[in-house]
Amino acid sequence: MSNQIEEFNAYRSKMNDKLLADNNKIVKRIFNLDTNAFAAGALDVKTKELLGLVASAVLRCDDCVKYHLESSYNEGVSKVEVMETLSIATLVGGTIVIPHLRRAYEYWEELENQQG
């Protein structure tokens, strides 16, 4: 894995473990809901990941964008589909989304370049 992907996932895992071990019920249930909300339902997983991606992008949350880029990548979403999703985010959310678009594009490139 590339450095950026590895670093992001390592820190995310380490801190999520600590948060879940901390035993705050509300936090634990929100984490649990997060897993449920993106599971297949009337909408398939791929569509839901793109919904998570566009929501993360307009809210300008880089870590959330990275997470959904990786899940989207694993679901077989193509680069063109990711770019259409992010272009909607940039139009709806405005040019302040552009710095996040730059970082998202770089992260996607790393996902494509990594050795599984």
Place this chain on the structure above:
Amino acid sequence: MSNQIEEFNAYRSKMNDKLLADNNKIVKRIFNLDTNAFAAGALDVKTKELLGLVASAVLRCDDCVKYHLESSYNEGVSKVEVMETLSIATLVGGTIVIPHLRRAYEYWEELENQQG
């Protein structure tokens, strides 16, 4: 059409006409982009409308939600699909999205109840 749908569309049309007639190039091009971004591409129109809906919901823009609810309705999106989309918005955007969820639900009901 129900009152709420009719009122929203009438005001929206009236003011959009004025804005476009005003001849500010940037505003005109943004309106134009808006049409383009939601046209079929690698992603189909229905998926793009759901992307527009979730983005509007997490950014808590009632008018944008109404607009994408109506387009989604016209694309044949089902109520369950709308609710899965809005539930992701509520999870990602937090309980402050709930008041908008209430109004979105009401608007969707009116879309279903209206006589075409």
Place this chain on the structure above:
Amino acid sequence: MSNQIEEFNAYRSKMNDKLLADNNKIVKRIFNLDTNAFAAGALDVKTKELLGLVASAVLRCDDCVKYHLESSYNEGVSKVEVMETLSIATLVGGTIVIPHLRRAYEYWEELENQQG
């Protein structure tokens, strides 16, 4: 009850009932979490209501502000305590909070003036 309080609560109840009857699991669990998060724990209910109030105010969610104003009122929070909470919201969130402060103040007055 004053008109504004009654109207807010009637619409809120009606739509919450519909949302819960709709049977979207994520939405139902988020509603359930909302009840849990504001229950007494290490922090008492009054403090938690003020936390909910300040969060709602800086995020500029009028309906959320109304809801927490009413719960705070029922918990015996004084007007001075509400104003200190809202003044922190206005300082942290900026002068764009002021229109919400005006509406919050009016709602609090109605809470004080209503006949139980």
Place this chain on the structure above:
Amino acid sequence: MSNQIEEFNAYRSKMNDKLLADNNKIVKRIFNLDTNAFAAGALDVKTKELLGLVASAVLRCDDCVKYHLESSYNEGVSKVEVMETLSIATLVGGTIVIPHLRRAYEYWEELENQQG
């Protein structure tokens, strides 16, 4: 004055008076700062009003937009200048600003149509 302008100003004045009479020091000082920040300095009042307008528009605060539209109008700002300012807001803040742009345009028209 038109209905909308009169209503906005009447409610704003009434509630501001109550807020200032309430004697919360932080709120009073923030109101006072607001007056100071838009006074002439290295930048003239007109430029500062446009800064207040664009900030209000990207933060999607209708009441703040109305306030700065009226001050801008009184400073002799032209409609073209207002539209250039709001077009920057729409580009930077995204299409979610458009509903606020519609209402801002309507309010500006009322300002132009009112009998001084």
Place this chain on the structure above:
Amino acid sequence: MSNQIEEFNAYRSKMNDKLLADNNKIVKRIFNLDTNAFAAGALDVKTKELLGLVASAVLRCDDCVKYHLESSYNEGVSKVEVMETLSIATLVGGTIVIPHLRRAYEYWEELENQQG
């Protein structure tokens, strides 16, 4: 002090000194208000710090979160109280708050581990 705490405070102090030396009246008064708003009043300092913390968390301002975590720590707030406060922030502000929750949790651990 740990690296992270020391770095944050050093940069914050250095830049605050420069900002105050720059002599912009509005900035100076806002800094001054910030001190006043969190002083004991009808609400005690501890409660006000938690209000500042939850406001900072839902607005997703890492530096503001760090500042209020440190003040809360110095006021004797317990980890359980911090977590209840941050869990309300995550519920109200949504899962986009989670990356900030991870960083807040890490910072709190450093506060607990540092040698006074």
Place this chain on the structure above:
Amino acid sequence: MSNQIEEFNAYRSKMNDKLLADNNKIVKRIFNLDTNAFAAGALDVKTKELLGLVASAVLRCDDCVKYHLESSYNEGVSKVEVMETLSIATLVGGTIVIPHLRRAYEYWEELENQQG
């Protein structure tokens, strides 16, 4: 050029080139609009740059702030004018803008210290 300015511009250029080469029409047109919106019109370039700066600051987009600080600097905007603009941002957007104000101030200093 100082390290910070150089780094920011190098990364920005590299990623913008990639984004434009990617051939997503919406993204390309938004980039194009960005150039147009800040060109001289009824308002001069300097005023528009300050509008872009205040909008970026209240939306708390560090990269956007840096970009408009540099353009403002190149347009001959003075430090006092920048500080008046940023003080309005801090008042309107609240104390959560302060961390961005610290970074903006540092970046401006680097702009002043660099050898053209």
